[in-house]
Amino acid sequence: MAQGGPKVLIVEDEPSQLELLSYNLSVDGYDVYKAETGEEGLLVLEETEIDLILLDWMLPQTSGLEICRQIKRNKETKTIPVIMLTARGEEDDKIRGLDTGADDYVVKPYSIKELMARVRANLRTKSSSIGINVLSYELLSMDLTRHVVSIGSQVVHLGPLEFKLLRVLLEAPSRVFSRDQLLERVWSNSLEVETRTVDVHIGRLRKQLNAISEDEYIRTVRGFGYSLDKFARA
Incomplete structure (x- = not known):
């Protein structure tokens, strides 16, 4: 039943998982659409303007990986965030999933709370990609037009790399980014940069934020890596 919230399509062939996801999304106010095969999911996409897709990797007939490719090749659906759901947790599998165009990747068994946070984060990322000039999380904000970062009314002075790192994290709060993912998004010559360089600049970013905020962001x-998650400093 339509609720007026963001429209989420679940493509999952396990009935118990399909109902669990549907229930939790509905409780949170999402308008849920369900499909048990990739082909059914593609039909839903033809008929409905979906805001986000939860897509199981292991589907009958056509794999979720191939369905993801088709979604991202279609100009009408390529901007819809796709979160892959899979029991395949190896790094090579994650890379394959992301290389097909998946926006996020959740390994089974997963925490429903974490999955719901990923849904919210990816919907925020979609909103930021269609013209929003200010990114924000709690009291932390980034004005992309003025290139200014602030916590409340206080300006945070960041170097260019720290600014880029924070922008990636702000575009998807609560999403955990690996060091390799941050390298790819922030450093143009990522193949020549060591992953520990990410740790160094995250350390600088954290120090600059902590100089103003009593909370840890x-x-x-x-x-694995890092995420933007505000919590009280010990």
Whole structure:
């Protein structure tokens, strides 16, 4: 039943997972559409303006990977955020999924709370890509036109790389970015830069934010990377 919220399409062939996702999205106010095969999902996309897609990798008939390729090749659907859902957690599989155009990647079994946060983050990213000039999270804001970062009324002075890093994180709050993903988005010569360089600049960014805020804005995910998640400093 339509609720007036963002329209989310779930493409999942496991009935229990399909109902679990549908229930939680509906409770959060989303307008949910369901499909058990990729072909059904593509039909929904032809008939409805969907805002975000949750797409299972292992589907009958045509794989979620191929469905994702078709979505991203179609000029009518290529801007819709796609979150891949899969039990395939190897790094090579994640890279394959992202290389097909997937915007995010969640490994089963996943936390519903985390998945819902990813949904919100990807919908915010979509909004920012269609003309919004100010990115914000809690009291932290970035004016892309004036190139100014502030926490509340206080300006945060950042170097160019720290500004780019913060922009990536602000475009998808709560999403965890690997060091390699941050390298690709921030450094034009990412193949020549070591991943520990990301740690150095994240450290500088964190120091500059902490000089103004009593809260911590950047969370370190050990063994993987970083996300923008405000929490009280110990």
